[in-house]
Amino acid sequence: MIYTFVALSCNFDALIYTFVALSCNFNALICTFVASSCNFDALIYTFVASTCNKVALIYTFVVLQQLPENPVET
Structure with missing residues (x-):
């Protein structure tokens, strides 16, 4: 299943990201x-839920807005 999220912070x-759900059947809309x-x-992105009120803990998401690029290149 595909869920649509907008990145709030990263x-x-x-490699921890916070998203708010725009379209999904979550009970809690912020995970x-x-x-x-x-x-x-x-x-x-494929994520493993660390804090979320769901039974299945692996999801694939399409992000509406691109996350900011890491300014540090090594």
Whole structure:
């Protein structure tokens, strides 16, 4: 299933992102996820829920707005 989220905040070092749900059947509409994989070009992310009120803990999301690029390149 595909859910649509807008990124509220992100911690690139920890790969932890906070999203607010725009379209989903969540009971709680704000959840924090730990990124397990990312496709930044396609803006499709797979997350494992760290705090969320759902039974299944793995979701794939399409992000409406691109996350800010990490200004530090190493």
